[in-house]
Amino acid sequence: MKETTSIRSSIMVAFGGLALLSLVLGYVGLRVHLADEPQVSFLDLVYYDLQLFVIDSTPLGEGGPLPWPLEIARFTAPAVTVYALIETVRLLLSSEFRRLRARESSRHAIVCGTGALGQAVTQRLREEGRKVVVIGSAGGDLPRAPGVLHVTGDATDPLVLRAAGAGRARTVYACEDDATVNVAIAATVHGMDPAAPVAAYAHVPDPGLCAALRARRLGVVEPRDHRLDFFNLDELVVRVLLARDPVDQPRPVLLLGLETFGAALLVELARRWRLLAPPPGTRLPVRVIAPEAEPEVAAVCRTYPFVAENCALTCENGGVDDLRELLEAGKEPPQRVYVCYADEHLALTAALTVAPLWTGAPVVVRVSRRRMFGEVFRDGRLMEDLAGSLQIFAVTEEAGKPDLIDEDVIERIARAIHDRYVLACVQRGDTPGENASMVPYEELSEAKKGQNRDQAAHIGAKLAAVGCVPAPSTAAPHTFAFTGEEVERLARMEHTRWMRYLTDRGWAHGPERDDGGRRHPDLLDWEYLSEQARDKDREAVAQLPDILQDAGFRIVRLPASTGP
Structure with missing residues (x-):
């Protein structure tokens, strides 16, 4: 692609030089050709010279022998004009073709913003071999690379997003400099109701606002298939830094x-x-x-x-x-x-x-x-x-x-759930040799990560059932605790969620646990569970305040409705 662009640039430079040469030769030739006509002024010569480019120079209509500079110019000047027309048509058609390609793209990534973050995300996506559509303003610095298409306009406008193929995209990254614009982009994508699930991620530089938006997202009782999350660069990047050079x-x-x-x-x-x-x-x-x-x-x-x-x-x-x-x-x-x-x-x-x-x-x-x-x-x-x-x-x-940005708030809570699990195992005296799940979250199998994610995604429903919501952690003391009745109610919900998750994946009841055969002795209704099995669900509920606190959230009770 770079070689093609270089060749095209060289051709444009060559025709630019040819245009200048045609002007010079045309002027010199016309001056010699019309030397016997004193009424022809300098401006007339310039005008006749420019007419060579449209094959309509008045002095050439008289015929007769022409000076050699004019003979050359009367062919090179139209050639420059023809090239300019061809290039203009090519640009118009290629621009329209790119717009059509962007609109008809599917399972691609959309990057909104052409600043430093937008360019970094675009580059990473291309390194992964993914198709990218970039939405930027008319004066923006649009990245030019194979597999990158462009749409000019305001990414908060549904028409612009549709022109970028948002209805068939896999992911939308809102990377503008203004956090409110990014939130608006993500909300617009989330409200478009596209045919296939679309993940939207909005960059929010303010950590307080980012936490508040994440808490609101976590508290959604029935999350849609379309993932919506908000990310802060500094919070993401410290994990990269310490994973690369751990402090131990x-x-x-x-x-x-x-x-x-x-x-x-x-x-x-x-x-x-x-x-x-x-x-x-x-x-x-x-x-x-x-x-x-x-x-x-x-x-x-x-x-x-x-x-x-x-x-x-x-x-x-x-x-x-x-x-x-x-x-x-x-x-x-x-x-x-x-x-x-x-x-x-x-x-x-x-x-x-x-x-x-x-x-x-x-x-x-x-x-x-x-x-x-x-x-x-x-x-x-x-x-x-x-x-x-x-x-x-x-x-x-x-x-x-x-891959970092795609770890939404559900993934963050899933990580906290696993961290708490590992800590509990250590306190009981378990070892990684005895328990294969006692590994960093990154090393878990996708199946085990999926269980943590499902548990995290259900938190909003649990809290709503007892009149609570998640909120960003503040400097106020963390004093929340569920009542005994709430623990029992939520433990039943947790067991129902766990059963549904496993049965949806082919698990069934069996007298002994068999991961290979997908059998589990606790796949029974709550009424038939042993107290030991019920205590596992109660413990999972009782740990919710600490899990959310580890992830930067707290639980807040909503005021009871007093009626009209």
Whole structure:
């Protein structure tokens, strides 16, 4: 494709040069040809010269021998005109053809937005071999690549979405810079009622708004087949960062700045440390230096109580200008340094301040896009004494992966359910050798993941049955608890859901569990279950507040209706 584009560009340049040559030769030839007619002015010559391009130059109608420059120009000028007409028709037809292809596409991905995130998602999709339709404004920087079609317009307009084939698409990614626009795009897709299920994902940079929208989505009692979710880049990308370079030693970790990225990183550090099942009382030392470190960390701990339970936190209030003094007073070099400032200038200043102090500790610098500082850190002599210690971590590029974005709020809760299960197994003394399910969520089979997802998707229905809804976690204390009557009612619902999930997949009752033969002794109505089997459902219900809390949500009771 690049070679074809290069050839076409070369041809256009060649015909551009031919047009200029035709003008020059035509003017020179006309001047010689009409030299005996003094009434012909300079402007007349220019006018006659331009007429050569439409095969209608007045002096040529008189016939007779012509100067050689004019003989050449009277053929090359029309040739340029013919080429221009052919190219115009080609562009019009190809544009219309692309619009038709976009409208008639099926099972493709639609990316709304041509900014950094939109381009990153488009590139990743193409690397996976998927067909992509990009919706952008008329002045946007539309990516040009094989398999990428374009539709110009406002993606919140149903007509524009239909022109992009939204009715037959597999996924829509709303990646505009404005969160309200992204939410509107996702809502429009969700309300179009396309023939096949369509997943819509909206980028919401504000973590508070993102959590509120996710809570509302989780509380839908009867979720439709069309998936709808909202994602925040910083929350997604910390999982990539710690999966790539895990922190598994009880040595200090240093966070410079907090903001959205640092807060999400702190939560993920605590979550992964808890799953490592360290010896009792062993917490991960984490030192946070930020302008408002103490209140910001306190807010994170109130929202996610397990952070304080698993991390030994040290908070110091200070800006970039205070870093050197604060760091030189540190007693122990950290095993890892994370520079979490959203402002790239502050991030670079902090990185250059901290890196010379501990050249043995990796310093991870958060930036929006790699090319901001990537070349300087990787190749420039400016950083040659710090080689290997500084790592650029580009949020937009690392988080703009479809497989990450596709993990919606149901997947997030499913992960929390599995994490709680593993913790309970560890507390009982189980080992991975005895229980094959005691593995990270990513390593579970799709069948086991499916069970967790189904349980997560049913949470909205359970809460609605007892007059409750999920809400984003706040700094308020988490005091919710189900009553005994509610636990019993919801345990019955949980057992019914579990039975339906297995029977829909070919399972039946059997005296002993047989995964290969799809038999289970508890596939019975509630009235015939043993108390031990019922306790499993009760425990699953009783754990709901803690599961939601681990995922950043809490349960809120709706006020009872008092009637008219």
